[in-house]
Amino acid sequence: MKTSTALMRRSGAVLAAALLSACTTLAPDYQRPAAAVPSTWPQSVEGVTRTGSPIVEQPWREVFLDPRLRSVIERALANNRDLRVAALNVATAQARYRVERADRLPALDADASATARRLPADLSASGEAAISRQYGASIGITAWELDLFGRIRSLEQQALQTYFATEEAQRSARVGLVAAVADAWLALAADRSLLALAQRTLDTQQQTLAITRRSFELGVSSRLAVSQIETTVARARADVASQTAEVAKDRHALALLVGDAIDEAWLPGGLDDTDGALLARVPAGLSSDVLTRRPDVMQAEHQLIAANANIGAARAAFLPRISLTAATGTASSSLDSLFEAGQRSWSFVPTINLPIFDAGALAASLDIAELQRDSAVASYDKAIQVAFREVADALADQATIGERLDAGEQLLAAAQDSYRLSEARTRNGVDSHLSLLDAQRTLYGAEQELIATRLAEASNRVALVKALGGGWQ
Helix, strand or coil: CCHHHHHHHHHHHHHHHHHHHHHCCCCCCCCCCCCCCCCCCCCCCCCCCCCCCCCCHHHHHHHHHCCCHHHHHHHHHHHHHHHHHHHHHHHHHHHHHHHHHHCCCCEEEEEEEEEEEEECCCCCCCCEEEEEEEEEEEEEEEEEEECCCCCCHHHHHHHHHHHHHHHHHHHHHHHHHHHHHHHHHHHHHHHHHHHHHHHHHHHHHHHHHHHHHHHCCCCCCCCCCCCHHHHHHHHHHHHHHHHHHHHHHHHHHHHHHHHHCCCHHHHHCCCHHCCCCCCCCCCCCEEEEEEEHHHHHHHHHHHHHHHHHHHHHHHHHHHHHCEEEEEEEEEEEHHCCCCCCCEEEEEEEEECCCCCCCHHHHHHHHHHHHHHHHHHHHHHHHHHHHHHHHHHHHHHHHHHHHHHHHHHHHHHHHHHHHHHHHHHHHHCCCCCHHHHHHHHHHHHHHHHHHHHHHHHHHHHHHHHHHHHHCCCC
């Protein structure tokens, strides 16, 4: 009994010493690499969100204001299959971290056994065949490693940072999904506007064709004029059919992103039906340091920290590894007396393993860990640079999109005025139908161009929200 108590005290002292020593590792001190991008953007854009908060601090419900678009985004966040895969990846990484964390503490096992053995007469000490039995019950730990040099702690840190990286990957997927749904919703609105424009143009040209045919029958117009207008009508019909297909494909793309049926009431009738759907402005003087908060950049940094921790595990592999196996219980040759006084048993088996010669395998493992860390640094730098370029591109578009919109509106106004004048001159016989057709084509092209520019302006704001990693708390 005294021996067993002394054993438990010594084991407790060893356990305490191991836990204290496990507070340090051999991993290099982590320092975040300096951002390999300028501290300011190539373009500076004035403006804040309507609520006065920077877009990088806004939840997406305050960025995308149209209640219909919000409903579509919420349905996508609940049903998108890629997002489900990302969530399952997070749960898997979390479970792996729990596995590594469990290695720091001893695993306690209970064991019960019964052994029966028969010795033949020529092997028995009595000269007669004999059957011996032995019963035992014990509880203890098996091959628990004392983490004196932080090997297990480094592996635990690596698993933890991998888990964090997977969480950031999920956040990145959510931000990307919100932006993709908004883009698809706006594309549907633009294509519906183009479809309505094509249908109006077809109706107008069919009316012009009917008038021209009547004029031809009266001998006022030529057959050439009729043929030219018929060509224009056929082109307009083709545009209507093409835009009808584009609207259907937009619906299919949006349904795939959402992963569920979409109520028609949640969809826009056209770009004119999306006023106030977006609210994305960059605050003046925003530093490029904000890029370190992008989910994909944070994912790259967690992967870098994990690679740094792996170096600690590779270094610790060069040093002695001490493991403990201990058990206490009872043993008896009779099951009836197994738990009687005096049947106690115990065992204590410490082991130490010191690598001496491994043909350079451990050194190669350390080289691999350091090279993986260097690769992770390069990946982190690349993530920062890609993020900087995406924001800079979005700012470049935003800096000129207002000018493009003004020019498009002026072009449309001029084309409308030209069409009205040409129509009046043609009606009064001053110009031929060729002039009217040319004015119609110019007006049609100006309207298409303005719709495309308005879509580009809205999509640019979505791209900026995504590039800043904003719209998500």
